[in-house]
Amino acid sequence: MLVKIPLSISSKQQLKTQIKAYLNRIVLGISPKLHARISGFYIKRLITNLKGDKILNDIEYKDLEKLFKNYLYDFKRFLTWAVLDHDLHDxxxxxxxxxxxxxxxxxxxxxxxxxxxxxxxxxxxxxxxxxxxxxxxxxxxxxxxxxxxxxxxxxxxxxxxxxxxxxxxxxxxxxxxxNLIDTYNLGGTLELTRESVFEKAKINLKDFFESRYSIRDFSPEPVDRDLLKRAVSMAQKTPSVCNRQSSKVYLFDDETLKNLVLQYQNGNKGFGDKAKAVLVVTSDLRHFFSIGERYQGWIDGGMFSMSLVYALHSLGLGTCCLNWSVEKHTDRALKTAAGIDDYESIIMMIAVGHLPEKFKVAKSSRKSLEEVLYIR
Known part of the structure; x- marks a missing residue:
């Protein structure tokens, strides 16, 4: 049984010492000046925010330690791979x-x-x-x-x-x-008209959105890779911060590799093996240049993932979004098994397959509009 440790002077100092040890390991190889700035700031900030006895009385100490280790895993990866010093070395x-x-x-x-x-x-x-x-x-x-x-x-x-x-x-x-004289017409601006945009946007998007479900029953028909390539190409139109396009997609349609990847995700049991392909969406941290962009990979990658799901839906394929809410050891294990580099953040998986003639889906009722839209 875990023992709760009250936030006494000794426990606060103990935590501070442990945090400093973690940070020392993280910033090895970084200049002493930056090391001191990072260590001092984060230790002071973290300890200051442990107010009174409340946090350590409500959270088991070992859970707090585990949370902090996982936080440091993300911290280290961003510090290592994001180009905070603008040293554009690759x-x-x-x-x-x-x-x-x-x-x-x-x-x-x-x-x-x-x-x-x-x-x-x-x-x-x-x-x-x-x-x-x-x-x-x-x-x-x-x-x-x-x-x-x-x-x-x-x-x-x-x-x-x-x-x-x-x-x-x-x-x-x-x-x-x-060795060119003329432009390639790749950069700059385009002149559009409202009519031209409206004409291409004339689809019943409400019905399209409402016809998409999370599919957990796929037909045995294999999925043509060209269909998947088309979907990824369509999703590339997704907005991203300053058009940097940090998202990547890894495709696994070999049965053995697909099942290997799925074993690291805990929400596909009972149906994942029926999917004919699994897509892993990632975001490359080397595309970000400031501390303020520390979450941008999740934002851009999440938007890209939704575009990809809708693209697949438009091509007649069924999908099920598989979350990637895991701890560091599982994240590392999947990256090793799938050949994904450390500088990539895994956003989610998507199970893909053809729809059977008849199948059941969860109703998945939605909140009322009043619970979502707040007009100020």
């Missing part, structure tokens, strides 16, 4: 940073009346990072899109009487490295 992080910066230009150009000459430091910084990427990794759509955005920015300002000669030289230098 292709993925540099690519994500360039995407973030060119999107800052794109979205300002999409304002009704952009300010002439807005944020020249963004354009100059983007040009510099684009040249670095080109020199290190060569030309790809990231460079082409960035160059298009720089051209759109320069052209907008030129049309309004501002000619940034230095930026023009930078753009020409990049384009000479790409």
């Amino acid at each position: 292709k993925t992080s540099l690519k994500a940073y360039i995407t973030k910066e060119y999107h800052r230009i794109e979205k300002r150009l999409a304002f009704k009346e952009p300010r002439v000459g807005f944020r020249p430091e963004i354009a100059r910084g983007l040009a510099s990072k684009t040249k670095t990427y080109l020199e290190k990794y060569g030309a790809d759509d990231t460079i082409r899109t960035s160059t298009d955005c720089l051209e759109a920015y320069y052209g907008f300002n030129l049309r309004h009487g501002v000619d940034d000669a230095n930026l023009r030289k930078e753009i020409d230098s990049i384009k000479s490295g790409l």
Whole structure:
């Protein structure tokens, strides 16, 4: 039986010592200055928030210790893989940073009346990072899109009487490295009409949403990989922070591998083996650059997952969302078994299969609108 430890001076000091030990292990290899800042801040913050005897009287000490260890698991992964110091040391992080910066230009150009000459430091910084990427990794759509955005920015300002000669030289230098003269039309803005958007959006979305259920009875018919590829391609239109697109999908349709992956998820017993494919959605932490973005992977990955589920539904496939609310040892085990890197956060699994001719689903009634919508 676990013993509850009151929040006395000794227990508070004991907890502080243990926290410091964890943090010391986490920040090995980090500069002493940053080490001191991180350790001091988190220890002070955590201990200060243990008010009175309440927390340790209500939560078993070992449960609190387990919670903290799992918190540190997430803390360490974000600290290790997110680019908090903007040291863009690999292709993925540099690519994500360039995407973030060119999107800052794109979205300002999409304002009704952009300010002439807005944020020249963004354009100059983007040009510099684009040249670095080109020199290190060569030309790809990231460079082409960035160059298009720089051209759109320069052209907008030129049309309004501002000619940034230095930026023009930078753009020409990049384009000479790409061996191109014209743009690829990948970056910048699009001119749309309300009518054109409404025309393509003319579907009965209410019926579409209400016809989607969590399916726990699939037909034995195999799922064509091309259908799954189409669904993932459709889901790529999902919004993400500064268009960085951190989401990835791992497909398991081999029977042995599918069942191996499913054994780490505790909500599929009794039906998971009937699914013909399992998708694992992840978010790559190397796409994030600030402490404020520490939860962004879950936000972007969750939105992507919902888009993917609806895409699969539109293609006639049944799905069941399988949560990934696990502790660190299970997270590590699945990553090892599935070949998923540590810098990826697993968002969820999705069981996929064809619908049988007849089947049952849970009614899953919803809350009233008044419980969800609050008008202020």
